[in-house]
Amino acid sequence: MRIRTMQELLGARVVCCEENLDRQVYSACGCDLMSDVLAYVKDQAVLLTGLVNPQVVRTAEMMDMICIVFVRSKMPSPEMIEMAKEHGIVVMCTEKRLYEACGILYSNGLVGSATKV
Amino acid sequence: MSDELVFHFDIDGxxxxxxxxxxxxxxxxxxxxxxxxxxxxxxxxxxxxxEINMVVHARGGKADVIVREDCIEIRLADSGPGIKNIEQAMQEGFSTASDEVRSLGFGAGMGLPNMKRYTDEMHIDSTVGVGTTVTMKVYFPVE
Structure with a gap:
């Protein structure tokens, strides 16, 4: 699924790296526990989370994730946005809650990838 | 004679x-x-x-990453409280982290298991009251 399609489905606002909206994501992870995110290998994945702190961006960067969606209208700090820009990670914000946002993406064909190492 | 490359970091705790x-x-x-x-x-x-572990439990420490011909070695050393029971600490879900750390998305008891999962070798040397050194190796695939 293209990141742009995700943005439309979630009615999300793009915060940074708009130039990467046409990149493809192949899997998604909805999680507030960063260590759980780190336990699974993702390929070109998106992270949906309600947690807002710099470790979210670092975790995404460590996992080579290319997009972060903050749910429940949460806004990342300027520091986090700068970090995401540095790594070309698209950051979006949606009003939807985590469960709902994940459900919308899943039912539109973006499945979860849970390949534990 | 060896072509080692060493990267050193001081981890601020x-x-x-x-x-x-x-x-x-x-x-x-x-x-x-x-x-x-x-x-x-x-x-x-x-x-x-x-690194998260060192900051959360040991007020920081030192990290060395050594790139060798056949592997990359990571050495993390701290002067923190040490690990009382390493076997227990290695279990997924076991954690002594504070609620504050948990509220930041860590402290779920996945740190050490994840470190083991992503590396080919891991060794923990810990003395209570003295500190902990974790050594991990990731080998390059043999062609």
Whole structure:
């Protein structure tokens, strides 16, 4: 699924790296526990989370994730946005809650990838 | 005679929000060396979890990443409280982290198991009241 399609489905606002909206994501992870995110290998994945702190961006960067969606209208700090820009990670914000946002993406064909190492 | 390349980092234990900076840096350094992306990912995730642990439990420490011909070795050393029961600490879900750390998305008892999962070898040397040294190795695939 293209990141742009995700943005439309979630009615999300793009915060940074708009130039990467046409990149493809192949899997998604909805999680507030960063260590759980780190336990699974993702390929070109998106992270949906309600947690807002710099470790979210670092975790995404460590996992080579290319997009972060903050749910429940949460806004990342300027520091986090700068970090995401540095790594070309698209950051979006949606009003939807985590469960709902994940459900919308899943039912539109973006499945979860849970390949534990 | 050996072509070792050593990257050294001092991990600041004062500020949780800055934890992980060394791991981001090592990822950049390894990329510049043109190493396989899967190896880079494994090394940087293992180091990231270790770095978080050092900040959360030991007020920081020192990290060395040594690039050798056959492997990358990560050495994390701190002067923290030490690990009382290593076997227990290795269990997924076991954690002694504070509620504050949990509220930041860590402390779920996945740190050490993740470090083991992403590396080929891991050794923990810990003495209560003295500190902990974790040594991990990721081997390059044999062609």
């Amino acid at each position: 004062e500020d949780f929000t800055s934890a992980g900076q060394a791991s981001v840096q090592i990822k950049k350094n390894l990329r510049q060396l043109g190493l396989p992306s899967e190896i880079i990912r494994r090394v940087s995730i293992a180091m990231y979890e270790g």
